[in-house]
Every structure is written in structure tokens, then in C-alpha cells.
Amino acid sequence: MSEIELQEVSHEFLTPDGPFPVLEKISLKVPEGAFTSVVGPSGCGKSTLTRLISGLIKPTQGSIKLGGREVTGPIPTVGMAFQNPVMLEWRSVVKNITLPLEIVAPKMPAKEQEDRARELLKLVSLEGYEENRPSELSGGMRQRVSLCRSLVHRPEVLILDEPFGALDAFTREELWQIMHSLRDEEQITCLLITHDLRESVFLSDEVIVLSDRPARNQYTTKIDLGSERTLDDLYTPQTTEQLAVLRHQIEVAQGRK
Amino acid sequence: MELSNNLVRKVVIPLIAIAIFLVVWEWIVWINGWPNYKMASPSDLGPAFWKYRVLFLEYGWDTFWRTVAGLGLSVLVGTMLGMIMGFSRVIREGLYPLLVGFNAIPKATVVPVIALILVGLDDLNTILIAFLISFFPIAVSVSIGLSTLEPEYRDILRSLGATRLTIFWKIALPKTLPEFFGALKVAVTLAFIGTNLMEIVEPHGKGLGHLFDSGKINADYPLMFAVLIALAFLGIVLFYIVVFLERIFAGWAERD
Numbered sequence: 001m002s003e004i005e006l007q008e009v010s011h012e013f014l015t016p017d018g019p020f021p022v023l024e025k026i027s028l029k030v031p032e033g034a035f036t037s038v039v040g041p042s043g044c045g046k047s048t049l050t051r052l053i054s055g056l057i058k059p060t061q062g063s064i065k066l067g068g069r070e071v072t073g074p075i076p077t078v079g080m081a082f083q084n085p086v087m088l089e090w091r092s093v094v095k096n097i098t099l100p101l102e103i104v105a106p107k108m109p110a111k112e113q114e115d116r117a118r119e120l121l122k123l124v125s126l127e128g129y130e131e132n133r134p135s136e137l138s139g140g141m142r143q144r145v146s147l148c149r150s151l152v153h154r155p156e157v158l159i160l161d162e163p164f165g166a167l168d169a170f171t172r173e174e175l176w177q178i179m180h181s182l183r184d185e186e187q188i189t190c191l192l193i194t195h196d197l198r199e200s201v202f203l204s205d206e207v208i209v210l211s212d213r214p215a216r217n218q219y220t221t222k223i224d225l226g227s228e229r230t231l232d233d234l235y236t237p238q239t240t241e242q243l244a245v246l247r248h249q250i251e252v253a254q255g256r257k
Numbered sequence: 258m259e260l261s262n263n264l265v266r267k268v269v270i271p272l273i274a275i276a277i278f279l280v281v282w283e284w285i286v287w288i289n290g291w292p293n294y295k296m297a298s299p300s301d302l303g304p305a306f307w308k309y310r311v312l313f314l315e316y317g318w319d320t321f322w323r324t325v326a327g328l329g330l331s332v333l334v335g336t337m338l339g340m341i342m343g344f345s346r347v348i349r350e351g352l353y354p355l356l357v358g359f360n361a362i363p364k365a366t367v368v369p370v371i372a373l374i375l376v377g378l379d380d381l382n383t384i385l386i387a388f389l390i391s392f393f394p395i396a397v398s399v400s401i402g403l404s405t406l407e408p409e410y411r412d413i414l415r416s417l418g419a420t421r422l423t424i425f426w427k428i429a430l431p432k433t434l435p436e437f438f439g440a441l442k443v444a445v446t447l448a449f450i451g452t453n454l455m456e457i458v459e460p461h462g463k464g465l466g467h468l469f470d471s472g473k474i475n476a477d478y479p480l481m482f483a484v485l486i487a488l489a490f491l492g493i494v495l496f497y498i499v500v501f502l503e504r505i506f507a508g509w510a511e512r513d
Contacts, residue, residue, distance in 0.1 A: 054416040074418045086409040090431050090509040099427070103417045133509065153417070 002067025002077070002156040004030040004053060004191055009062035011048055012214075021214035022048050025062070028208055028217070035183065035190040037200035039246070040210030040218075041254045046193040049215075050161045053191065054078045066157055076104040079155035079188075083162040085146035087134035093145055094118065094130045100153045113152075120148035123185055124178050140171035144178065151186055160192040164199060173231055176202050180229060197246045198234055201225075209249040219249040293478050301479035302486060309480060312468055313487055319464040320452055321491060323380060327387020328448040332441070335392040339399025343429075349400060360393040365454060372459040379461040383452055390451035391444040398440035402433030435510035438503035445495050453488065465491070 006028050012021040022045035030036040040046055051057045053064055055074040064071040066078070079100070087096050097117035101108055121127060124144040134142060143163055150158060164172045176199060183190070194200050200207045201223055209219040221242065225233050233239060279299045286298035293301060306313060338356075342349040368386055375382040406429055414424045456466020465484050472480035 051412070054412075056412060056416055074416050076417045078416055080413060080416050082409045082412070084407065084409050086407050086413070088428065088431070090434075090507075099413070100417050102427070103414060103419045103423065149413075 002189060003032045003034075003065075004028070004036075004157055004189060005065040005068075006053070007063045007065075009052065009059045009064060010214075011045070011052060011057075011059045011061075023052075023059075024214040024216045026210070026215060026217060028220075030189055030191055030206075032189055033187065034206065035192065035204045036206045036208060037192045037194055037204040038208045038210060039194055039197060039200050039250065040215060041212045041250065042195070044210050044213050044253070045215040046210065047161055050080070050159045050191070050193055053157075054080055054159055076100075076153065077156045079150035079153065079158045081143075081146050081150040081158070081160050081163045083165045085139075085142040085163070087142060087145065089134050091134075092131045093121070093126070093134065093137070096134060096145060097121070097148045097152050099149060104153045116152055117148065120151055121145075123182055124148060138171075140167055140175060143167060143175060147175075147178070147182065151182065151188070154186070156187075156189060158188045158190045160190065160194075162193055162195065165195060172196070172199070177231075179203055197243055197250070201239060201243060201246070202229060202231070202234055207246060209246065209253060211253045212255060218253055219246075221245070294476055295478070297479040297482040302483050305477075305479035305483040306487075309468070309483070313465075313483075316463065316465045316468045317487060317491060320449075320456065320466070320488075321495075323383045323464065324387055324445075324449045324452045324495060327384045327451060328391060328441075328445055330384065330388040331392035331395055331444055331448060334388070335395030335440075335444070336399050336437070338392070338396040340403065340425075342396065342400035343403025343433075346404075349404065356393060356396065364390045364451060365458060368455055368458045372455070379463055382459075383455040383464070386455045387448040387451035390454075391448040394440040394443045394447070395437065398436040399433055402436040403429055406432060434507040438499065438507050441499050441503075442496065445499050446492060449488075449492050449495055 006026055008025045008027055009023060010021070010025055011023040012019040014020070026049065028036065028038075038046055038049065048057070052059050053066070053071065055071045055078070058072075066075065088099065091099075094114050094117045097120060098110075098113040101113045101116070105113075118127075118130060121130060124147060126141060126144055126148075129137065129141070134145070137145065146163065150160075164175050167175065180203070182188075190203075192200065192203060197207075202225075204223050207221050207223060208217065210216065211218040223242070225239070234243075283298045283300060286296050289296075291298075297305075338352070342352055364386060367389060371382045371385055371389075375385070410428050410432070411424060414428065419427075452464065453466045453469075456464035457470055460467045460470045465488055469481055469484040469488075472478070472484060
């Protein structure tokens with residue numbers, strides 16, 4: 001586990017028409033073992049944020065630290081899961097999950113790599129699918145495999161870029177609960193990018209609203225639902241009010257209010 | 258029961274179709290009373306094959322190995338070109354019009370040019386034509402396969418610090434295999450056409466094309482038809498070798 005800290009991070013893309021600012025002085029801090037969600041209007045630069053934190057691109061300005069160390073390039077202690085759960089279709093489910101280990105720990109015996117993958121599959125209730133091909137899985141199952149893959153190398157930081165966005169409502173809620181049980185078992189600091197306010201409230205300790213592009217910090221709120229959460233918690237007056245506030249903030253960000 | 262059903266579908270029915278085809282062919286020739294020098298009939302083919310059996314084996318082998326060599330060259334160069342174009346947009350945009358233009362030239366016109374430049378090197382210029390006619394689909398399919406790789410694939414591995422080579426080896430290459438084999442199926446037929454083109458347009462005493470040509474000169478129609486059948490057979494063999502390799506290396510892409 002390590003904390004994620006962004007200090008006044010700005011980023012702009014260079015286009016033929018000149019610089020194109022995407023993020024403007026974003027600051028945030030996810031304490032060790034905590035779960036933070038980032039919500040904001042479509043196209044406000046949330047995905048750029050994930051690429052910055054994982055070291056895939058460098059910010060134009062500001063500093064990004066993981067566990068107190070400045071991020072200068074890709075770091076193997078980060079796990080990533082995307083909305084599109086790309087699978088290596090020619091490999092079995094287990095072999096898909098071990099992929100990061102083959103890069104990070106190439107010397108680890110294949111048996112041990114696979115045992116670790118099996119352990120994670122159990123956590124996401126996919127026992128019995130170890131040897132299946134990805135094409136035989138449903139969208140929700142693929143996303144669960146994708147989560148396992150992002151966790152297999154025991155990353156300290158997990159970055160989730162709308163992983164549940166393309167799933168139907170029931171599957172999504174099922175995966176939220178799986179996400180909670182994964183957090184209980186694996187020691188990770190999580191940052192979730194999402195469009196779904198209920199999802200952000202159900203999963204996080206803190207929700208950050210970003211403004212429209214260029215994205216700036218607009219609003220931050222703590223979620224006090226404790227660590228034992230059920231879907232019923234989403235329907236209490238207290239949560240409903242919090243969701244209404246977030247809803248309002250998104251509308252402000254979109255410039256509609 | 259299921260097994261025998263499969264056997265009937267895959268073996269017996271095609272065999273019946275071939276038999277019907279031969280009978281109809283024989284019947285058309287017979288009913289019209291066509292002599293051998295107008296149209297050979299299936300019953301003439303057996304004697305023709307037997308009479309020239311040694312030449313069929315020898316020339317068939319010439320055609321076969323030169324096609325395979327040309328195709329091998331295509332795979333090598335086509336894959337390399339495809340890789341370069343797949344990874345670099347600048348090179349892709351630069352090379353594409355050149356390749357398309359080159360591919361548009363009818364290869365029959367290139368045959369005399371190659372034969373003139375490499376005069377006397379029969380095997381080499383035959384292989385070269387087989388290669389020139391067949392590398393294009395391979396280069397295009399590999400470059401498309403690589404350039405359409407979803408960015409998530411790359412990000413997953415790059416965020417772990419994997420090198421470009423690892424990404425290519427673990428993801429890009431296997432991901433491109435179905436497209437590659439699709440193109441190889443087209444290329445194998447093209448390479449085969451290329452070999453025969455050289456053998457027929459610039460006969461040099463080798464290959465089934467040469468046998469066809471001598472049948473033409475001697476007005477030996479049964480021999481010409483026998484060569485056609487032999488070519489069809491060889492083409493089928495080459496095609497199914499590719500299909501077999503595809504099953505092994507890219508069988509995962511097939512879905513029931």
C-alpha cells in the first residue's frame with residue numbers, strides 16, 4: 001500500500017492548433033488503503049489523469065507521488081483496469097491473469113503464478129472458469145477477470161478507469177460488492193474514475209468532482225458509510241442527500257447550473 | 258452416429274459431387290462428338306497422366322517448391338513491411354501509395370522484365386514473381402492488425418514497464434495471427450499463379466507450366482487438361498497446408 005498524492009498537476013496536449021489544456025492544477029490525496037472516486041463531465045480529462053498516475057505520460061506541470069516517491073515513468077507497483085476489459089483471446093483465463101507477473105516477476109515459477117491467479121479467481125467467484133477461453137465469458141465475467149489481472153502482481157495502487165461503465169445495472173452492483181471483498185483481502189490504495197455517482201458513493205471513502213475541461217478540482221466530499229456496506233445503504237436519506245449534492249455539482253461542472 | 262454423419266458430410270458428399278461433375282463433363286464431350294483436339298474428356302486424363310507420370314512428378318515438384326519459396330519470401334518481407342507500417346504512421350502513409358501502385362501493375366507484364374534482368378536464373382526469377390504477386394496482402398494485413406491494436410493492450414503492459422519487444426511478442430504478434438493467416442490464404446493462391454505465370458509466359462523447361470506449354474505446342478489436349486487438373490490439385494494441397502497451419506497457430510480465433 002502506498003498513498004497517491006497529486007500536487008497542482010496540469011497537463012496539456014500538443015496539437016497542430018497549439019496547446020490543448022486538459023487538466024489544470026489538480027490536487028488530490030488518497031491515503032494508504034483508502035478508496036477515492038473521481039467524477040466529472042464526459043471528456044473532462046479523467047482518463048488522462050489515470051495515464052498520468054500510472055506513469056504512461058508525464059504531466060506538463062506539478063508533481064505526482066506514489067508512496068512519497070515521484071512518478072517519472074511506468075511503475076510495476078500500479079495495477080490498472082479499464083472500461084474495455086481487453087483479454088488475450090488466445091490464452092486461457094488463468095493465463096490472462098498471469099500476464100503482469102510474466103513482466104514483473106519473470107523468474108517466478110509458472111505454477112506459483114497460476115496459483116496466485118486461481119486464488120484471485122476464487123475471490124471474484126469465478127472458480128471453475130480457469131481454463132476457459134475469454135470468448136466464452138460474459139461481459140461481467142470478463143471484467144472480473146480484468147480486475148484479477150490488475151491485482152495479480154500485488155500492486156500497491158489500483159487505478160480503475162470506468163471498469164463497470166459498460167455493464168448492465170445488476171451486474172454492476174454485483175461487481176461493486178466484489179470490489180469491496182477484494183479490498184478486504186488485498187491491501188490496496190484505489191483510485192476510481194467513474195460516471196456513476198451511486199457507484200462512487202458506494203465504493204469510496206472520498207469523492208472528488210472535477211470541472212469541465214480543462215479539469216479543475218471543483219468539489220470534494222467524504223463518504224461515511226463505514227467499511228461494512230450493503231446496497232441498502234444507497235437508499236438511506238443521508239446518502240440520497242449526498243447523491244443530490246453530487247448531482248448538483250456535476251450539473252455545475254457541465255455548466256448547466 | 259455423429260461421427261459417421263460428419264464423415265458423410267465432409268467426405269462422401271464432396272466425392273459424389275466430383276463424380277457427378279466428371280460424368281457430366283464426359284457426357285457433354287460424348288453427346289457433342291467432340292474430338293480430342295477440341296475438348297478432352299475425363300476418360301482421356303488417366304492415360305495422359307500415366308503416359309507423362311514421371312514428368313508430372315518432376316515438374317509438379319518444380320512448381321511446388323518454387324511456389325513455397327516465393328511464398329516464404331512473401332511472408333518474410335510482407336511481415337517486415339507490415340510491422341514497419343503498423344508501428345510507424347509516417348512510414349505507413351509514405352509507403353502505402355507506392356505499394357498500392359506496385360500492386361496495381363498486372364504481373365504478366367513484369368514477367369518478361371524480370372526474365373530479362375535475371376536471364377538464365379530460372380528458379381530465382383520464378384520465385385521472384387511468386388513473391389512479387391503475393392506479398393501485398395500479407396504486408397497490408399499485418400500492418401492493419403498492428404495499427405488497430407486496442408490501446409488498452411499496450412497500456413496494460415507498458416504501465417508495468419514492459420519493453421516494446423515484449424509487447425510485440427506477447428500481444429501484437431499473436432493478436433495479428435488471424436489476419437495474417439487470412440492474408441496467407443489469399444497469398445498462397447497468388448504465389449501459385451505467379452509461379453505458373455512465369456512458367457507459361459517464359460518457358461524454361463521446368464514446372465507444370467512448361468508441361469502445359471508443350472501440350473499446347475503439340476496440340477495434346479488431354480495433356481493440357483491433365484495439367485489443369487494437376488494444378489488444381491496442387492493449389493488445393495497448398496491451400497489446405499495453410500488452413501492446417503492456421504488451425505494450429507490461430508485456432509483460438511475460431512468460434513463455434
